[in-house]
Amino acid sequence: MKPDWKELLFPRAADCLICGDPRQAEGKYCLCPRCRERLLSLRLRENVCPRCMGPLDGKGQCRFCRSESLKPMRAGYGAFRYAAEAKALVERLKYGFEDEAADALAAVMAQCFPAAEYDALVPVPLHRTRQRGRGANQAALLCDRVGPRAGLPVLDALQRVRNTRTQIRLNPAERQRNVRRAFAATMNVQGLRLLLVDDVRTTGATARACAEALLSAGAREVGILTATIASEGKR
């Protein structure tokens, strides 16, 4: 049977967010059992860097730590590899199914970092012009759901002070240049241990620029938590 594109793009509330198939009757999860199982197989648990949870390559090396892209940060955490079902959920977060997708990702994100070691969560900001173009800031959606689960407040402590070019076609060095000094703290963060929150960690360049802004505003420590971590430097 050919899938109806309208059903795929706009599944009824009872259908799986990823494949559009009807979910199980209890309706507790927004995914069908098959997508749920596949999603859980993408959890970052084995073969990940002990410092930043980046996926290790064939030589057992972490590309984030090798490139020092997370150097000013205390640690990094991520729920899923940026692939297949996890990538699909992140896309849903941006384009149309914000609440359900954010709930599904946040439930796992809240379990993958030591909440006692941080004082607050900080969403990576989206520039105002881009935020208008595509709805809510996905980082803020995730923060608002991870916060209560982890027992941490959410601080809107950062703003973009410069509209950066979209990162998709840039290599890692260009990304680093593109986002440098793009962020500034909006409040007093003196002495706080802050955990940045975003949907995807690709090169770590955005996270690093955010961390530098918070640290120069007096934050004691900064970490990064993302829903997904990409194995490759470019999407």
Ligand SMILES: [Zn+2]
């Ligand atoms: Zn499904």
Ligand SMILES: [Zn+2]
């Ligand atoms: Zn690492």
